[in-house]
Amino acid sequence: MIAIDxxxxxxxxxxxxxxxxxxxxxRQRIIGEAVTxxxxxxxxxxxMRRLGQRLGVEAMSLYRYVDGREDLLDAMVQQTxxxxxxxxxxxxxxxxxxQAYLQRLAHGVRDIALAHPKVFPLVATRHPDAPxxxxxxxxxxLVEAFLEALIERGFSDDAAVAxxxxxxxxxxxxxxxxxxxxxxxxxxxxEPLAEPTxxxxxxxxxxxxxxxxxxxxxERLAEFPQLRRLEERLSQDDAQAEFEMxxxxxxxxxxxxxx
Amino acid sequence: MIAIDxxxxxxxxxxxxxxxxxxxxxRQRIIGEAVTxxxxxxxxxxxMRRLGQRLGVEAMSLYRYVDGREDLLDAMVQQTxxxxxxxxxxxxxxxxxxQAYLQRLAHGVRDIALAHPKVFPLVATRHPDAPxxxxxxxxxxLVEAFLEALIERGFSDDAAVAxxxxxxxxxxxxxxxxxxxxxxxxxxxxEPLAEPTxxxxxxxxxxxxxxxxxxxxxERLAEFPQLRRLEERLSQDDAQAEFEMxxxxxxxxxxxxxx
DNA sequence: ACCTGAACACCGTTCAAGT
DNA sequence: ACCTGAACACCGTTCAAGT
Numbered sequence: 001m002i003a004i005d006x007x008x009x010x011x012x013x014x015x016x017x018x019x020x021x022x023x024x025x026x027r028q029r030i031i032g033e034a035v036t037x038x039x040x041x042x043x044x045x046x047x048m049r050r051l052g053q054r055l056g057v058e059a060m061s062l063y064r065y066v067d068g069r070e071d072l073l074d075a076m077v078q079q080t081x082x083x084x085x086x087x088x089x090x091x092x093x094x095x096x097x098x099q100a101y102l103q104r105l106a107h108g109v110r111d112i113a114l115a116h117p118k119v120f121p122l123v124a125t126r127h128p129d130a131p132x133x134x135x136x137x138x139x140x141x142l143v144e145a146f147l148e149a150l151i152e153r154g155f156s157d158d159a160a161v162a163x164x165x166x167x168x169x170x171x172x173x174x175x176x177x178x179x180x181x182x183x184x185x186x187x188x189x190x191e192p193l194a195e196p197t198x199x200x201x202x203x204x205x206x207x208x209x210x211x212x213x214x215x216x217x218x219e220r221l222a223e224f225p226q227l228r229r230l231e232e233r234l235s236q237d238d239a240q241a242e243f244e245m246x247x248x249x250x251x252x253x254x255x256x257x258x259x
Numbered sequence: 260m261i262a263i264d265x266x267x268x269x270x271x272x273x274x275x276x277x278x279x280x281x282x283x284x285x286r287q288r289i290i291g292e293a294v295t296x297x298x299x300x301x302x303x304x305x306x307m308r309r310l311g312q313r314l315g316v317e318a319m320s321l322y323r324y325v326d327g328r329e330d331l332l333d334a335m336v337q338q339t340x341x342x343x344x345x346x347x348x349x350x351x352x353x354x355x356x357x358q359a360y361l362q363r364l365a366h367g368v369r370d371i372a373l374a375h376p377k378v379f380p381l382v383a384t385r386h387p388d389a390p391x392x393x394x395x396x397x398x399x400x401l402v403e404a405f406l407e408a409l410i411e412r413g414f415s416d417d418a419a420v421a422x423x424x425x426x427x428x429x430x431x432x433x434x435x436x437x438x439x440x441x442x443x444x445x446x447x448x449x450e451p452l453a454e455p456t457x458x459x460x461x462x463x464x465x466x467x468x469x470x471x472x473x474x475x476x477x478e479r480l481a482e483f484p485q486l487r488r489l490e491e492r493l494s495q496d497d498a499q500a501e502f503e504m505x506x507x508x509x510x511x512x513x514x515x516x517x518x
Numbered sequence: 519a520c521c522t523g524a525a526c527a528c529c530g531t532t533c534a535a536g537t
Numbered sequence: 538a539c540c541t542g543a544a545c546a547c548c549g550t551t552c553a554a555g556t
């Protein structure tokens with residue numbers, strides 16, 4: 001008599017048993033399941049109907065807890081970032097300077113981006129709730145803490161606000177690049193499966209006026225000597241180290257605005 | 260909350276003429292129309308059927324020129340960026356240094372982002388064609404030119420590649436932030452139209468257990484003294500000047516790696 | 519050669535009705 | 538109180554058929 005709470009309700013067609021899996025359903029569970037669904041599949045594949053199925057209910061039930069798909073997406077963004085608001089490790093300690101705080105904060109956001117690379121584009125591109133909230137630091141609590149930390153440590157109001165913007169755009173740029181590259185490497189989640197067609201009949205006449213850009217990325221490279229020469233270097237990157245260095249450089253730049 | 264039906268993009272008869280307006284249709288015209296449609300409405304609203312309507316054909320006709328919606332989106336990204344490849348103003352002139360070139364390039368990309376703020380998120384988040392191409396500089400020609408310019412001016416291979424990445428993430432962060440803020444200001448494009456419902460009877464009881472975060476962004480501010488104090492400063496920004504300064508600072512940083 | 523009608527397999531969302 | 542059946546207005550996409 002064990003309640004198997006393992007998560008293999010993937011294609012559960014449980015029309016037989018009373019699927020009293022986990023009680024009534026609630027907003028939190030919906031959002032959480034939506035996030036892990038996107039982690040495992042993709043944003044495109046996230047569908048009210050599929051999400052319902054995954055939770056053992058019909059899609060319509062979700063509308064009791066969620067104000068439609070848009071609301072769901074907003075909630076997912078908030079949910080993935082909520083750790084930043086509460087993690088005591090990310091608090092500004094009396095002992096450390098603003099640099100240490102920003103370092104921890106930056107790494108906190110990066111950890112989230114890497115943990116949910118398929119969700120992060122949402123964090124980056126959804127319109128924030130307030131016009132002066134900038135992604136990816138999109139919560140009042142967080143921005144308040146940010147400003148407080150800097151002002152308390154000697155930043156002027158203007159310098160603190162400028163730092164908020166510089167920090168935001170730094171994180172946005174670096175992390176989006178990083179998850180984008182990561183997506184290319186982990187790619188095969190988008191398209192289900194392409195059946196191996198019996199090609200090779202050489203009948204592929206390139207469509208007359210259409211000029212479809214199938215870049216072989218190996219063929220085309222002939223015309224681009226630098227790219228060909230540097231292809232390997234361009235492919236390999238130590239994102240971690242790069243992040244560290246750029247962050248360091250940003251902090252130094254901010255330090256200059258202090259005097 | 261409100262039914263979202265009936266966007267009234269009724270038939271767009273271009274000049275009062277019947278449906279067959281401009282000859283047979285071609286890929287270029289489709290892509291162009293898609294871009295201006297998104298400029299005027301939003302990505303969400305871009306639909307094969309609506310796009311067809313706009314071009315005076317049925318949706319199915321589009322599939323002769325476009326390999327489905329995904330292909331369309333990719334083509335739109337390429338299309339909005341193609342100016343960078345060909346604009347002679349953006350070429351590396353023999354007379355100027357790499358700084359001048361990067362300045363022009365940066366402003367070229369920025370101009371595009373500002374001209375198509377609704378398309379730019381696509382530029383930022385779609386998976387590039389090659390794993391070592393990083394948004395927003397996503398064309399072989401462009402990256403080749405970039406590397407060439409720097410290497411010719413004294414950058415080592417590694418320094419040039421590092422510069423490419425730093426430049427990319429700089430543009431991505433700044434421009435995404437800028438168009439995001441811009442979207443918030445120009446907001447009303449997302450939701451078609453809210454019919455003037457007769458209810459302004461203030462009967463909005465907050466849902467019982469659901470805790471929906473309707474941040475009034477005026478109310479909630481009570482608990483956040485810094486935000487309240489700095490709200491105005493946070494709202495107003497001179498994106499142009501900020502871009503200029505950050506770019507300048509990036510160039511200086513790159514210069515250091517030269518020695 | 520180019521376009522469409524009809525059809526298919528899905529969507530998001532609403533609402534009256536079930537339990 | 539919570540969920541669902543049925544329905545509606547859309548989607549993207551395919552393909553045989555029209556011109």
